[in-house]
Amino acid sequence: MTEDRAALQDLAGEFVLGLLDPDESAAFERRAEREPAAASAIAEWRERLLVLDAAAAPVLPSDDLWARIDDGLDAPGAEAPPAAPARKFSLLTRLWSDLPAWRGATLAGAAATLALAIFAAATYRDAQRQPQVIAVLLTPDGKPGAVIDVFADGSSYVAPLTDVSVPADRIMQVWTLADPAVGPVSLGLLAEDGSARLRPAALPAPKPRQLYEITLEPDGGSPTGKPTGPILFKGFAERPR
Amino acid sequence: MTAAPLDARLDPIADWLGGCARGDRSALKAIYDREGAALLGMATRILRRREVAEEVLQEAFVQIWRRAASFDPSLGSGRAWVFAVVRNRALNQLRDDRHVPVEDHDLEAYAAHDEATEDAFDRLAESEALKRCLSRLDPVRRKAVLLAYCLGLTHGEIAGRLGAPLGTVKAWIRRSLASLRTCMS
Numbered sequence: 001m002t003e004d005r006a007a008l009q010d011l012a013g014e015f016v017l018g019l020l021d022p023d024e025s026a027a028f029e030r031r032a033e034r035e036p037a038a039a040s041a042i043a044e045w046r047e048r049l050l051v052l053d054a055a056a057a058p059v060l061p062s063d064d065l066w067a068r069i070d071d072g073l074d075a076p077g078a079e080a081p082p083a084a085p086a087r088k089f090s091l092l093t094r095l096w097s098d099l100p101a102w103r104g105a106t107l108a109g110a111a112a113t114l115a116l117a118i119f120a121a122a123t124y125r126d127a128q129r130q131p132q133v134i135a136v137l138l139t140p141d142g143k144p145g146a147v148i149d150v151f152a153d154g155s156s157y158v159a160p161l162t163d164v165s166v167p168a169d170r171i172m173q174v175w176t177l178a179d180p181a182v183g184p185v186s187l188g189l190l191a192e193d194g195s196a197r198l199r200p201a202a203l204p205a206p207k208p209r210q211l212y213e214i215t216l217e218p219d220g221g222s223p224t225g226k227p228t229g230p231i232l233f234k235g236f237a238e239r240p241r
Numbered sequence: 242m243t244a245a246p247l248d249a250r251l252d253p254i255a256d257w258l259g260g261c262a263r264g265d266r267s268a269l270k271a272i273y274d275r276e277g278a279a280l281l282g283m284a285t286r287i288l289r290r291r292e293v294a295e296e297v298l299q300e301a302f303v304q305i306w307r308r309a310a311s312f313d314p315s316l317g318s319g320r321a322w323v324f325a326v327v328r329n330r331a332l333n334q335l336r337d338d339r340h341v342p343v344e345d346h347d348l349e350a351y352a353a354h355d356e357a358t359e360d361a362f363d364r365l366a367e368s369e370a371l372k373r374c375l376s377r378l379d380p381v382r383r384k385a386v387l388l389a390y391c392l393g394l395t396h397g398e399i400a401g402r403l404g405a406p407l408g409t410v411k412a413w414i415r416r417s418l419a420s421l422r423t424c425m426s
Binding site: 049057 | 278
């Protein structure tokens with residue numbers, strides 16, 4: 001085995017162990033798409049380690065889990081046929097596939113409201129200059145809560161899509177996770193009505209799949225510089241099409 | 242190397258993924274019936290909270306359905322592919338949750354979780370090549386590999402857990418991977 005091949009195998013092993021940071025991991029996935037040797041190195045590691053996963057103590061799923069999955073298959077973009085229609089839903093599909101599971105959300109309901117939110121976002125965006133990325137943030141029960149546009153200069157525009165009753169001594173604060181090693185960084189505070197243009201943040205250019213969230217913090221903003229309050233809305237950035 | 246299934250009959254999941262790609266829901270149900278409990282066991286081991294693991298499993302099955310057409314049997318078994326989809330979802334969920342403040346009961350569950358790596362190793366059948374090859378590793382290095390794979394810990398977290406410098410942990414894991422690869426080939 002040549003040195004390069006060994007290095008590729010090591011990298012694939014770290015990828016499958018889950019040890020690459022999100023950027024490295026995404027880069028290696030892209031590499032595997034165009035480099036068969038990388039794709040097969042990943043597949044080989046998965047086969048080697050599969051027995052560890054398969055030997056985990058089984059946990060019987062709840063009785064209604066299959067019904068929930070089955071319902072989710074009806075969501076737009078969830079249909080299997082990979083042919084032409086998939087393209088039409090590409091933004092929705094990708095946003096949807098990137099969203100984390102939110103407690104209590106049904107896939108079908110969330111997807112339908114998400115489609116509405118994206119429609120709303122696209123409509124209001126037409127009147128703006130072109131953002132670098134746009135993130136639709138969902139409430140914990142899967143309803144669209146806010147839209148964030150992030151521009152090339154690092155400034156952002158936040159528009160709420162739902163009413164939030166903020167207690168008098170609390171304020172909404174906007175965060176993004178540009179680098180998991182650094183943790184969430186504040187983009188700014190929202191006045192009680194919500195909509196705000198936020199000043200440029202000293203952050204790397206926003207990337208697709210970057211996490212954005214809005215938390216409820218003490219008046220004046222989080223005292224620690226990191227989120228301390230409950231997450232009101234949360235979602236991932238995507239490039240506008 | 243055993244990456245490719247020897248025979249399609251040994252890998253019914255590959256056939257069922259083909260069914261999913263053609264829009265056959267009963268094929269997805271067949272995968273769920275056969276592997277659901279094992280997949281939920283794996284996700285629960287990583288995420289610790291069963292209700293979160295169930296949501297991850299739910300989302301992952303929709304993803305399996307939608308991406309089944311991209312499964313390439315020449316690269317590996319259907320089973321490994323399905324486990325990888327659920328596993329990646331679980332790891333993403335773990336990373337997203339990481340900065341959310343944990344409550345006391347989570348910390349308790351976390352502390353109780355420490356034996357999970359020994360349990361993972363013990364549960365491997367003696368006949369498995371992976372068990373034999375993991376046995377050859379120095380115990381602390383084996384633990385580093387299992388903390389990463391079975392619990393989804395990062396290099397930094399493993400270093401903290403094992404009380405070892407970060408660079409040392411990275412080197413341990415790299416060498417352990419090389420040793421496993423040689424041992425299993």
